[in-house]
Structure formats: C-alpha cells, structure tokens
Amino acid sequence: MSLAVANRVTSVRMTPALLHLCVGAGIFLFLFIVGDRLLHDSDTYWHIKVGQWIIDHAAMPYSDIYSFTRAGSPWMSNAWLSQVIYATAYSHAGWAGAVALTALAVAAALVIFLNLIGSCFEPVHRILLALLAFVVSSPHLLARPHVLALPIMVAWAGGLIRAVDQRSPPPWVLLPLMVVWANLHGGFVLGLALIAPIALEALWQSKHDERIAVATQWGLFGVAALLASCCTPYLHNTLFAAAKILSLGPVLSLVSEWRPADFSSIGPFELALLGLIGLALSRGVVLSLPRIALLLLVTHMALSHVRCVEVFAFLVPLAIARPFRDRAAPAIHAIDARASWLVSTPAALAVIGGALALSLAYTAHHDFVFDRAQAPAAALDALRQHQARRIFNDYQFGGFLIANDVPTFIDSRAELYGQQFMMKYLRAAEGRSRDEVAALLDEFKVDGTLLTPDQPAAQLLDQMPGWTRLYADDFAVAHVRVAPAK
Incomplete structure (x- = not known):
C-alpha cells in the first residue's frame, strides 16, 4: 500500500x-x-x-x-x-x-x-x-x-x-x-x-x-x-x-x-x-x-x-x-x-459476518422458549385426555389452540367474529352474570373451558352446577362439563 x-x-x-x-x-x-x-x-x-x-x-x-x-x-x-x-x-x-x-x-x-x-x-x-x-x-x-x-x-x-x-x-x-x-x-x-x-x-x-x-x-x-x-x-x-x-x-x-x-x-x-x-x-x-x-x-x-x-x-x-x-x-x-x-x-x-457468527454461536447454546403464559400446554393436555372438543377459551389462548389443531371459541381474528359476538364473549368472560355465561356455553354446546386463573368466568365456573374444575396451574384453569347441556 x-x-x-x-x-x-x-x-x-x-x-x-x-x-x-x-x-x-x-x-x-x-x-x-x-x-x-x-x-x-x-x-x-x-x-x-x-x-x-x-x-x-x-x-x-x-x-x-x-x-x-x-x-x-x-x-x-x-x-x-x-x-x-x-x-x-x-x-x-x-x-x-x-x-x-x-x-x-x-x-x-x-x-x-x-x-x-x-x-x-x-x-x-x-x-x-x-x-x-x-x-x-x-x-x-x-x-x-x-x-x-x-x-x-x-x-x-x-x-x-x-x-x-x-x-x-x-x-x-x-x-x-x-x-x-x-x-x-x-x-x-x-x-x-x-x-x-x-x-x-x-x-x-x-x-x-x-x-x-x-x-x-x-x-x-x-x-x-x-x-x-x-x-x-x-x-x-x-x-x-x-x-x-x-x-x-x-x-x-x-x-x-x-x-x-x-x-x-x-x-x-x-x-x-x-x-x-x-x-x-x-x-x-x-x-x-x-x-x-x-x-x-x-x-x-x-x-x-x-x-x-x-x-x-x-x-x-x-x-x-x-x-x-x-x-x-x-x-x-x-x-x-x-x-x-x-x-x-x-x-x-466484517460487521455482517460478525453478527451472523455471534447469533449462530448463541443459538447453539440457547433454546428459545415461547412464553408459558400464552401456551397452557398442561391444561390443554388435561382437556384432551378428558376428550373435551368444544372449548370456551381465553382470548389470549386462541393462537396456541390453533397451533395444536384445537378448534377455538374465539381468537385474535376480531374481524372474523364481529362486534356483536365479541361483546357477548367479553361479557361472559368477565362473569357478569351466571345465567349469561351458562346460556353462552349451552348455545355453542361447550364441553370444556380454558381460561386464565384471574378471569372472573373461571372463578364463576367453580360455583356453577354441571361444571367441575379439571386442572389449574399458574397460567391456566380448565373446567369440564359433568352434566348435559340444556
């Protein structure tokens, strides 16, 4: 040079x-x-x-x-x-x-x-x-x-x-x-x-x-x-x-x-x-x-x-x-x-090569894990073992159910469900009325639920006749129907 x-x-x-x-x-x-x-x-x-x-x-x-x-x-x-x-x-x-x-x-x-x-x-x-x-x-x-x-x-x-x-x-x-x-x-x-x-x-x-x-x-x-x-x-x-x-x-x-x-x-x-x-x-x-x-x-x-x-x-x-x-x-x-x-x-x-090399090295020693609060695997397994097929799910669990080939009650595709249906779902999830929750579950012949522990509807289901708690952990609560829908 x-x-x-x-x-x-x-x-x-x-x-x-x-x-x-x-x-x-x-x-x-x-x-x-x-x-x-x-x-x-x-x-x-x-x-x-x-x-x-x-x-x-x-x-x-x-x-x-x-x-x-x-x-x-x-x-x-x-x-x-x-x-x-x-x-x-x-x-x-x-x-x-x-x-x-x-x-x-x-x-x-x-x-x-x-x-x-x-x-x-x-x-x-x-x-x-x-x-x-x-x-x-x-x-x-x-x-x-x-x-x-x-x-x-x-x-x-x-x-x-x-x-x-x-x-x-x-x-x-x-x-x-x-x-x-x-x-x-x-x-x-x-x-x-x-x-x-x-x-x-x-x-x-x-x-x-x-x-x-x-x-x-x-x-x-x-x-x-x-x-x-x-x-x-x-x-x-x-x-x-x-x-x-x-x-x-x-x-x-x-x-x-x-x-x-x-x-x-x-x-x-x-x-x-x-x-x-x-x-x-x-x-x-x-x-x-x-x-x-x-x-x-x-x-x-x-x-x-x-x-x-x-x-x-x-x-x-x-x-x-x-x-x-x-x-x-x-x-x-x-x-x-x-x-x-x-x-x-x-x-x-050198910058591009260095970034690529560092990311590959990190991947070799780290397994990326999806947030467990969004993926209630254990609760879903319990519902599957009980053969629940029509699950009333929390809004945030919809994507996880779709990925596991479980038909959803609702998911984040809000444009699909429309305002009227979403408002009805949200009122039920908030547990405002036991009769309203029961009517919605009966209308769609729901035989299982998958909700977050802090969801009012999950707590209401503990007291509703015809339903029993099947599984609970820090991320999800599952209930199943024990009496036929009306």
Missing part, C-alpha cells in the same frame, strides 16, 4: 452507511439475545399455522377453518406473505428462525430510519433518535407480521416526506413497496392514508401557477398506490379486509393492543412525547399547517391505540427532521464516500 493511500485510509472517519449498519447490527444482536421476549403473544402461533397451511395447499384461505363458532364463515388472511415467511423460518430453525426474522426486520427499519434522517442531524443525535424510536416501539415488537412490515412503513413514509421536503414529484419508485406491504400486513392502509396530508403539503408549498400540475401528479400517485395495494391474491378485497377491523367500534378498546395509551405511570412513550414537544418549543421549529395536521393525526393514533405507538416513534422524527435542520442550521459533516470505500466495504462485511 502506498503512503498516499495509507494516509487517505487512516484519515477517513466512519461513513454514515457503516455507522448505521453498526447500529442495526447491534440492535439485531440485542433482540436476538433477548429473543424470548419476542415470543410473548400467541398470535405468533396461528400466523405460523396459517402460513404452513398456505405452503402445504398452495392456496389462499377464503373461509374459517380454525374455530367452531365461525367455521365456514368468510375470512381472508391479509398478512399471508408474512405468515409464509414466518412458517418457512420456523420450519427450518424453530423459534430461533422466528426470532432472527423479527430482529432482522427491526434492525432494517432502524437502518432505513437512520439513512433518512442522516442529512439532518449529527451522528450522535440521529443514533439517539433511533434508539428512542426503538425503546418507544419495544412493547409492540413481537414475532408477528406487523414487524416484518416495519421497514417498509419507514421507507414509504420517509420517502413521501423527503419528496415534499425536496419539492420533488411523487416518488413513483416507492410503488413496489406498497405491493409488498399490502401482502405483508393490513397496516398498508396507513401508507395509503399518509398520501393525502403529504400531497396537501406539496400543494401548500407550491407556487400558484404550479398547483394544478402538483395536484395532478399526487392525485395520479394516490390512484397508482391504491391500485398497487390491490396486487394481492385477494385483489381489491384486501382493502375491505384491512378496513373491516376498524369497523368493530367500541370492542377494539377491550383488546389490549387496541386500548388507549396509559399514562397512569410514566413510560417511554410519555417521555418521548414530552421530549419532542420540549425540543420543538426550545428550538422554535416551524411547521406548515398540513405537516402539523399529519403530526396531530399520528399522535392521536398513538394515544388512541397502543399498537400505533411505533408509528408515532418513527414518523414524528421523520416529519420534523428537515424543518428542524432548516431552523437550527447545524453543520452536518459530510463524509467523502469515494475516499472511504477501501475502509467501509471490508468493515461492512
């Missing part, structure tokens, strides 16, 4: 891309090591089960085959691609495969996020923002389809916002992302919804004589994105299936991840919300009215539904990054990529 080249190599600092890759690799390894925490929701079970069914039958489900209360009812899997990916990973590597896939998706989302805000903040500030987004989102980072769609959500939203910030035409190159998103998860409707406020801002900042052209461009882009979202095996029905869950109304607030944010004790979301408000006030960040409306919409979503917190965590920094830079006018130090490729390329390969 010549002296000139050596001096050039040693004088080059770490490139932004390499820095972002190192952060992503660190997040991946962290999530992989604490991977058991990603297996805390029994929905993972039924997503893998559906994915395996799709692989085995080379077909898409159009009706329910997993419950006995809605058997044969119309149902479509709008996360079919995620389910197939998870099923493939699970079949090859067990829970380690599902954990690695989830960790990789989160890491990819953070790397994309860092690249999008890279020109607006110094390295230390953008890393802090990325870590903040990660911490705020962490309660909802689970081995489920919405996490696989997270990188696409970040890229889509960031791409739209960047186009407006740079006063560029709509980013048509992002349309393939919408196709993939629509097949991965029903959250693609958020991507469609983001087009309107961002297009409004493009119109807001355009010159008077350009507004017709800008409106036409963004209008055509919106139509193209809508058509792209229909490029799924279910075609336009994907839109209806994704929107159906939003029509459940008040029942959504009774499902944990659809409940409003809880500020009874201070947490990451509250700290992030207050911190961003304080930052905007202290720096005097000025936003256009359409962008203010976008931020208020995203904040409202996060306050209304816990599952939307990650949308807030990633989209708010993306939305304020350029205005913050323009207001604060920081001196962002650029790196000459041409002078650093000799360092960055081998270093990037």
